[in-house]
Amino acid sequence: xxxxxxxxxxxxxxxxxxxxxxxxxxxxxxxxxxxxxxxxxxxxxxxxxxxxxxxxxxxxxxxxxxxxxxxxxxxxxxxxxxxxxxxxxxxxxxxxxxxxxxxxxxxxxxxxxxxxxxxxxxxxxxxxxxxxxxxxxxxxxxxxxxxxxxxxxxxxxxxxxxxxxxxxxxxxxxxxxxxxxxxxxxxxxxxxxxxxxxxxxxxxxxxxxxxxxxxxxxxxxxxxxxxxxxxxxxxxxxxxxxxxxxxxxxxxxxxxxxxxxxxxxxxxxxxxxxxxxxxxxxxxxxxxxxxxxxxxxxxxxxxxxxxxxxxxxxxxxxxxxxxxxxxxx
Amino acid sequence: xxxxxxxxxxxxxxxxxxxxxxxxxxxxxxxxxxxxxxxxxxxxxxxxxxxxxxxxxxxxxxxxxxxxxxxxxxxxxxxxxxxxxxxxxxxxxxxxxxxxxxxxxxxxxxxxxxxxxxxxxxxxxxxxxxxxxxxxxxxxxxxxxxxxxxxxxxxxxxxxxxxxxxxxxxxxxxxxxxxxxxxxxxxxxxxxxxxxxxxxxxxxxxxxxxxxxxxxxxxxxxxxxxxxxxxxxxxxxxxxxxxxxxxxxxxxxxxxxxxxxxxxxxxxxxxxxxxxxxxxxxxxxxxxxxxxxxxxxxxxxxxxxxxxxxxxxxxxxxxxxxxxxxxxxxxxxxxxxxxxxxxxxxxxxxxxxxx
Numbered sequence: 001x002x003x004x005x006x007x008x009x010x011x012x013x014x015x016x017x018x019x020x021x022x023x024x025x026x027x028x029x030x031x032x033x034x035x036x037x038x039x040x041x042x043x044x045x046x047x048x049x050x051x052x053x054x055x056x057x058x059x060x061x062x063x064x065x066x067x068x069x070x071x072x073x074x075x076x077x078x079x080x081x082x083x084x085x086x087x088x089x090x091x092x093x094x095x096x097x098x099x100x101x102x103x104x105x106x107x108x109x110x111x112x113x114x115x116x117x118x119x120x121x122x123x124x125x126x127x128x129x130x131x132x133x134x135x136x137x138x139x140x141x142x143x144x145x146x147x148x149x150x151x152x153x154x155x156x157x158x159x160x161x162x163x164x165x166x167x168x169x170x171x172x173x174x175x176x177x178x179x180x181x182x183x184x185x186x187x188x189x190x191x192x193x194x195x196x197x198x199x200x201x202x203x204x205x206x207x208x209x210x211x212x213x214x215x216x217x218x219x220x221x222x223x224x225x226x227x228x229x230x231x232x233x234x235x236x237x238x239x240x241x242x243x244x245x246x247x248x249x250x251x252x253x254x255x256x257x258x259x260x261x262x263x264x265x266x267x268x269x270x271x272x273x274x275x276x277x278x279x280x281x282x283x284x285x286x287x288x289x290x291x292x293x294x295x296x297x298x299x300x301x302x303x304x305x306x307x308x309x310x311x312x313x314x315x316x317x318x319x320x321x322x323x324x325x326x327x328x329x
Numbered sequence: 330x331x332x333x334x335x336x337x338x339x340x341x342x343x344x345x346x347x348x349x350x351x352x353x354x355x356x357x358x359x360x361x362x363x364x365x366x367x368x369x370x371x372x373x374x375x376x377x378x379x380x381x382x383x384x385x386x387x388x389x390x391x392x393x394x395x396x397x398x399x400x401x402x403x404x405x406x407x408x409x410x411x412x413x414x415x416x417x418x419x420x421x422x423x424x425x426x427x428x429x430x431x432x433x434x435x436x437x438x439x440x441x442x443x444x445x446x447x448x449x450x451x452x453x454x455x456x457x458x459x460x461x462x463x464x465x466x467x468x469x470x471x472x473x474x475x476x477x478x479x480x481x482x483x484x485x486x487x488x489x490x491x492x493x494x495x496x497x498x499x500x501x502x503x504x505x506x507x508x509x510x511x512x513x514x515x516x517x518x519x520x521x522x523x524x525x526x527x528x529x530x531x532x533x534x535x536x537x538x539x540x541x542x543x544x545x546x547x548x549x550x551x552x553x554x555x556x557x558x559x560x561x562x563x564x565x566x567x568x569x570x571x572x573x574x575x576x577x578x579x580x581x582x583x584x585x586x587x588x589x590x591x592x593x594x595x596x597x598x599x600x601x602x603x604x605x606x607x608x609x610x611x612x613x614x615x616x617x618x619x620x621x622x623x624x625x626x627x628x629x630x631x632x633x634x635x636x637x638x639x640x641x642x643x644x645x646x647x648x649x650x651x652x653x654x655x656x657x658x659x660x661x662x663x664x665x666x667x668x669x670x671x672x673x674x675x676x677x678x679x680x681x682x683x684x
Contacts, residue, residue, distance in 0.1 A: 010504070017505045021514070029521040141404040141658050148596060148650020150603050153622060153643030156631060164634060171631075216661075258508050259543060266512030270604045274626075284513065285608055288520035300517045307510050 003319050003326040011312045018304040022297050023075050026060045027068075033060045033293040037088060040291060044091040056085060060293050084301075085294030089286050095298040098283060103302060106279035109195055110268050113202035114261065120203070121210025122253055126246040128211070129218025140215055146208035151267030155201040155274040162197060169197045172276045198268075198275050206264050210253060217249035224248070251322055257314045265307055408655025415649045419467040422460030429457040429616070440637050447637035450628045458621055459641055465617035466599050466646070469533060473598030476537035478544065478591045485548030486583065490556055490575055500549055506542035512604060514539050519610040532612040536601050544590040548583060555582045589660045596650045603646055618642040 026033050034056050041052075058074040078084075084095035128137050163171040175191045221227060222245065230240045272281030280299055287295035319326050430453060440447045446455040481503075488499030518535050519527065555561065556579060564578045580587075599618075605611045606619025607626065625631075625639040 010501075011508075013501065014505045014508050018509055021509070025518055026521050029518070033521065138404075141655055144654035144658065145647055145651040148600070148654055149647040150600055150607075150643055152604060152607050153639070153646065156622070156626070156639050156643070160631060160634070160636060160639075164631065262508070262510045265510045266601075266604070269512055269516070270607060273608060284516060288516060288608070288610065291520075293521070296517050296520050300513050303513045304509055308508055311508055 004316065007312065007315050007319070011308055014308055015305065018301065018308070019076070019079065022301050023072060026293060026297070027071075033291070036291050037293050040088045041086070041091070044088065052086075055083070056294065060297070079301075084298040087287070087295045088292040089290045089295060095295050098295060099280065099298055099302050102278055102280045102283045103306070105277065106268065106272070106281060107306065109198055109272075109277070109279060110202065110264055113199040113268075114206070114264055116199070117203045117206045117264075118210050118253075118260075121207045122214045122250055124207075125211040125214025126218055126241065126249065129215035129249070130222075130241050130245065132219045132222070137215070140212065143208040143211050146204060147206075147212070149205055150270075151201060151205045152270040152274050154205050155198070155271045158197055158201055159274065170194050171197075173278070175278075195277075198271055198277055201271050202264060202268055205267060206260065209260060209263075213253050213256060214249060217252055218245055221245045221249045251318075254314065254318055254321075258311045261307055261310055265303060269303075402659065404655050405659040408652045408659070411648050411652030412656065415463065415645060415652065416467065418460060418645075419463035423464050426457035426460045427454060429453060429461050446641055447635070449624065449638060450630075450633075450635075455638055455641065458616070459618075459645070461616050462618045462621045462642060463645055465615055466602065466619070467649075469529065469536075469602045469612075469615075469617060470595045470599040472529075472533045473536045473540070473602070474591050474595035476533060477541045477594040477598065478587065480537060480541035481544035481548055481590060481594075482587065484541065485545035486552045486575060486579065488545075489549040489552035490571065490579065496549075500546070503542040503545040503549075506539070507546065511539040512601060515601065515605060516608065516610060519605060524613050527610075527613050529612040529615055532602065532605065532615075533598075536598050536605075540594060540597050540601065544594060547586060547590060551583055551586050552579060555579050585660055585663060589657050592653045592657045592660075596653050599646060600650065618646050 034053070037056055037060070038053060055078070058071065058078050082096055084099075086092060086094050087098050090098050128140055131137060159171045163169050170193065173194055175187060175194050224245075226248075227240060227244055230244045235244075268279075269281035269284060271277075272279045273285050276282060280303060284296065284299045284303075286292070287299060433448060433451075433453070435448060446459065448454055449458070484499045484503055488496045515535055519532070522531060561574060561578045564574050569577075602611060602617060603619035603622065606615070606617050607622045609623055611617065611619055611623075619642075621642040622639055625635070625642070628635075628638070630636075630638040
């Protein structure tokens with residue numbers, strides 16, 4: 001089977017699994033989300049019609065007489081129509097709108113931080129792994145502490161020192177609230193200043209993993225024949241390191257992108273809470289705290305779709321840079 | 330549809346483990362992906378199987394079981410010390426400190442001779458809380474570590490041993506679980522469970538269910554290579570039952586890998602639980618390092634500058650995780666023959682210094 005088709009098929013299965021999980025979770029767990037949700041809606045002054053009850057029941061289950069397959073079908077139809085219900089927390093905004101205003105913040109933050117961490121980590125790992133046994137290489141295990149630090153705790157510590165004690169960065173929020181959101185210079189400048197600490201948290205906490213992975217692969221490539229050949233040809237050390245060893249050693253790091261992205265996304269959800277960042281993570285938490293089940297489901301679906309999309313892109317790129325993976329198909 | 334995964338890396342080394350196996354024709358084992366970068370549990374890629382060749386025969390002093398033990402390095406010593414001290418603190422500490430819930434009228438106060446880590450805003454002793462919270466976190470780490478390892482062993486080893494459709498299905502399942510982000514899923518599940526039924530075991534089960542996939546992939550790759558060995562075939566041909574072949578012939582070869590996966594699972598579990606509790610979604614009535622941070626955050630420890638309240642819990646998690654990673658680091662140098670270079674280089678450097 002063609003490499004691209006195979007990847008697309010796999011991700012189609014993954015998307016289906018995520019959607020089905022989303023359908024199954026509220027139905028398998030105890031509690032009656034629909035009643036809680038409707039009570040909250042009523043408290044917000046919304047009139048609860050039988051139709052809206054039916055719409056939420058399609059999303060979340062509840063005492064429906066329909067067989068499970070019919071419920072599943074209704075749920076899928078709702079999804080395709082883009083109807084994820086109305087948010088209780090941000091009433092009367094609907095879920096899709098809440099998500100579309102907060103998603104760009106998280107994508108920018110996590111995206112930029114991940115790219116910085118990957119480039120830094122891979123670069124440092126290549127340099128350190130090139131000469132195993134030196135004092136620099138012996139210091140590598142120390143980076144495991146970075147990989148074991150809880151994201152949100154690192155965020156707390158950074159806020160304490162860089163924001164509270166030194167006053168360099170704002171501690172809360174995503175931008176200066178007096179400014180108009182939009183693509184104008186003062187707003188972008190403030191978004192960068194507010195985003196610096198959250199991004200630093202993510203970079204620091206994920207750097208160690210990239211560095212270690214790359215360092216280990218560099219150590220392995222040292223014993224490869226093509227490195228020996230390059231040496232025998234008398235090529236300069238830097239050329240061998242960059243064009244022969246590092247190029248091959250970086251492949252597993254790219255291949256492992258899926259796992260790292262999963263961790264970064266998980267970590268940033270909690271980190272956003274520390275900074276009250278206007279992204280999707282803090283929305284998810286306020287949804288959970290307010291029993292806003294429709295919003296919870298919607299956010300989980302979007303996070304998963306975003307992660308799957310990013311992985312698909314990386315996978316396809318990977319096929320481009322490493323022909324062996326295509327040949328295997 | 331094959332079982333090839335979104336993260337199948339190539340095999341830069343010539344050592345082809347699974348390529349020769351019938352089952353793995355389409356999806357050669359690709360264990361390097363597990364310790365992909367960016368994760369909190371990074372470590373060296375535990376690749377090819379722990380063949381006897383992993384230990385060079387040129388070392389007459391290290392034979393048999395001893396060759397399976399890591400060489401003692403300063404980093405390993407540090408790791409063992411950290412893990413040992415923190416475990417002791419969690420085990421014995423709660424008996425030596427006072428009641429963590431005692432409320433004193435001194436309010437929020439910094440470290441003094443009496444309360445060596447200060448007090449919370451209700452005058453509770455932070456050090457006592459820390460002892461109990463450490464115990465709670467270690468407990469959940471252990472429970473989830475065991476559960477996740479059992480799950481990954483089932484899906485990884487059993488699936489790879491059976492081969493055919495079961496293997497395809499199991500590895501598709503673990504690959505799907507691998508790409509679905511774990512913590513958001515855990516948050517959503519905890520959100521749907523009413524707080525009164527959110528017990529320790531519920532949380533442990535949810536964490537285990539969302540964290541077994543990466544290990545299962547590693548174990549599958551290793552099993553695919555081991556099950557082709559002659560002694561496994563001999564055991565099968567002599568009519569042994571599958572479970573016996575797995576337990577007696579295959580499992581011993583996978584022990585170092587299992588150990589390292591277990592260690593990763595414990596770190597991931599402690600981190601995951603801490604995040605969940607920090608958000609107020611942990612097990613109710615539990616006391617872990619995450620709940621301590623939750624109370625610190627909600628008690629405005631940060632705006633009040635009460636570093637003694639929020640720094641120690643996170644530091645314990647980080648140091649414990651570091652200790653476990655350092656231990657794993659040493660295990661990996663044994664199970665991954667490609668890291669032999671690093672070991673040899675170190676030995677060389679040492680002998681050179683001595684001579």
